[in-house]
Every structure is written in structure tokens, then in C-alpha cells.
Amino acid sequence: MSFPWAKEYTPSHPAMVWLDEKLPLPRFVYNAIGAGYPVPRNLNYFWNFGVLAGFCLVIQLVTGIVLAMHYAANTGVAFDSTEHIMRDVNWGWLLRYMHANGASAFFVVVYAHIFRGFYFGSYKAPREMIWLLGVLIFLLMMATAFMGYVLPWGQMSFWGAKVITGLFGAIPVVGEPLQIWLLGGFAPDQAALNRFFSLHFLLPFVILGVVILHIWALHIPGSSNPTGVEVKTESDTVPFHPYYTAKDGVGLAVFLFLYFAMVFFAPNALGHPDNYIPANPMSTPAHIVPEWYFWPFYAILRAFTADFFIIPAKLMGVLAMFSAILVWFLLPWLDKSPVRSGTYRPTFKKFYWLLVIDVLVLGYCGGAPAAEPYVMISQIAAMYYFLHFFVVIPVVSAIEKPLPLPFSITEAVLGKDEAATVAPAE
Known part of the structure; x- marks a missing residue:
């Protein structure tokens, strides 16, 4: 987004001048989340969920990379390797609970972000591309979450994989070959677990790439706002930093309180009891259900x-x-x-x-x-x-x-200036 009143990045230290000439990374950060990025002044706390979603993605990436160092994608030991992480790896229990509950937190935040977009019309022109990339992120999240649910190789993991991949068999002509190709066989087994593990590790980085495109697309028309009225003057905006970094900080503090309350006091509340039993292809659970x-x-x-x-x-x-x-x-x-x-x-x-x-x-x-x-x-x-x-x-x-509609964002925040609309006395 380019506004004539946006502050320009002007480095003063010689080292920063040199870096800005060779690799303008500080300028990029300044224009993306600093004082060089004007934002509508009337954003409420529903606009915190985008930042929270990015924070959840970072949690999932960091904890997932460490967990992958100790996980064994082998049907014979996958369940035991998960227990090994919980019992024998230093802080492994915390990493696994953060990762499992982080997935739920990620979806809570993204659902709030989506329904905020539904209500405030964030999908309307000129922000269609932002919306389309956001829906693509959601689809990638669902694929990643499904594959991650299979990895512990518990009862619900196995039968969930069997039911969901079995859906592809409903497609005429190509359905059954497609199902076999996805699984690497006729039922979830070693080939399927290998594929799901590799894709579960890869897709978060794909999500990260699409998130970057999502933010890039956002910075072209600028953020939407609760009124839906576009920015008209400098008074309609404030710099992203420090105003919204402080506001996002408050939202992040509340999020972390609730998130770690879940991790420490109810880490298994959202898990299914059958998934704490090793996978058994010969025993079908009474009630097969995916994650919430x-x-x-x-x-x-x-x-x-x-x-x-x-x-x-x-x-x-x-x-x-x-x-x-x-x-x-x-x-x-x-x-x-x-x-x-x-x-x-x-x-x-x-x-x-x-x-x-x-x-x-x-x-x-x-x-x-x-x-x-x-x-x-x-x-x-x-x-x-x-x-x-x-x-x-x-x-x-x-x-x-x-x-x-209000005439401007400023009018929506401060009210209409009646004195300015009254003709001066003769």
C-alpha cells in the first residue's frame, strides 16, 4: 500500500546504510510492520487473529521440526516412538502437547479470522486475492492436520485414515486407482505412513509460502476495517507500530494464557481416547470421528x-x-x-x-x-x-x-464535526 503520508525508511548508521543498499531487509520490515505501514485507525480486536494465526504457524513449525527428530515413521514402532517422545525425550511431553493443542489453537484462530471476514466483507474488491489465498491456506491446513492425525498410529489415526482416504474411492472410474495411489496399497500401512509423514513435514512450509503471498497481497490495497470505508486522508490512519504492535501484544498475551492453560492443565481434553490405543486393523472402533x-x-x-x-x-x-x-x-x-x-x-x-x-x-x-x-x-x-x-x-x-455509511474512518471514530458543516455567519 502506498500512501503519500507514509514515512520513508532512512537509515542513519553507516552499517545500516550499507545493508539497505545491498539487501534492503530492514526497509522491508519497516514498510511491512513498522511506522512505514499506515493502518486504518479503527481496527478492533477482531483484527488480532491474523497475527495470532501467524504465531500459531510458528509454534507448529518449531515444535514439529523437533518432534520429527525423534519420531519413527514405521508402523511397527510409530506408536511407541510417540510414547518415547512423551516419556524419555527431554521436554518431549511439552513439545508434543504444544504441537497437538497448537493445531487446535491454530484452527480456533483461523475460524475466527474467517468468520470476521464473512461479517466485515473482507472478501470484497479490491481484496479478492487476499481472500482467495486465505481459503487456499485453510485447505492446506486441513490436509496437513489430517496427515498429522495419522502419525501417532493409534486406533483413531488408523481408522480415520482408512475412512477419509476411502472417500476417494467414491469417485467414478478413477476413484479406486487414486485411493491406491494415495495409500501406496489397498489399506493404510507402511507406505501410507511414509507418505503422510513426509507431506505433513513439507506442507507447513508450503503454508508459510502462501502466508507470505497473503501478506504481500494485503499490503497492496491495505487492511480492511470495521466500517468498510476506504482510507481517504492521513487522519484515517495510524502507523502499524507502535499502535497495533501494542494492541496485538495484548491479544497475544490473552492467547498465550489460554493456550498454555490448555497445554498444562487439560492437554488431552481434545484428544480421542481410542487414539491412545495402538492401531489394530482387526478391531474397528465403535464410533470413528475425526478431530473437532x-x-x-x-x-x-x-x-x-x-x-x-x-x-x-x-x-x-x-x-x-x-x-x-x-x-x-x-x-x-x-x-x-x-x-x-x-x-x-x-x-x-x-x-x-x-x-x-x-x-x-x-x-x-x-x-x-x-x-x-x-x-x-x-x-x-x-x-x-x-x-x-x-x-x-x-x-x-x-x-x-x-x-x-460514515463519510470517513475518522468520522466513524471521532463522530461528525458539526461545526465544520455549518456555514459561517454573514
């Missing part, structure tokens, strides 16, 4: 129980599960309202909260047994989910009468 952050999409998958003409129910479920995320790519063009922020869209706001409730219901049903009434509730909730994006959003954006 997959539950809404798992509920959509299980909502299809009958064939649709010549399309099998399993294939319909697979297509619907993937479409539930892929529809987000279309959101910038489905929502044609000229107003970005849900704060000034009263009808949209009601349907937004209905969507939030709908996703929570899907999440609850996804973690529940595949029985009634959960299946029927999943079907109703899945139907509304797609209606929201393909029907509600376009119709509401076409017929809704939004509230008046």
Missing part, C-alpha cells in the same frame, strides 16, 4: 444417506463436503452488495448469525454418532449452509437497503 475442527464438514459428508438418481450417496457426500469449502472461493462474486461491513447491513447481519448457529450445529452433529436425530439435523443444517451462500447472500445483497 473437521466436524462441520464431516456432518455434511454424513448427511447424504440415499442415492440421488444415478449418483451414489457416498459420492454426493464427498462432493458436498469439498464444495462446503470451495464455495468460499466464489464469495467475492456471490455477494454483490456495495456495502462491505455487516454493521451497516441489518438483513445480512441476521442471516450471518444464523450461519454461525448453523455451523455450530453441524459441528455438534459431526462429533455425534451417525444415528438419529443427528443425521436428520445434519441434513437440515447442510441444506441451509448451501442455501446461505448460493441463495441468501445473492438475494440479500440485491434487495437489502443498507444503513448510511
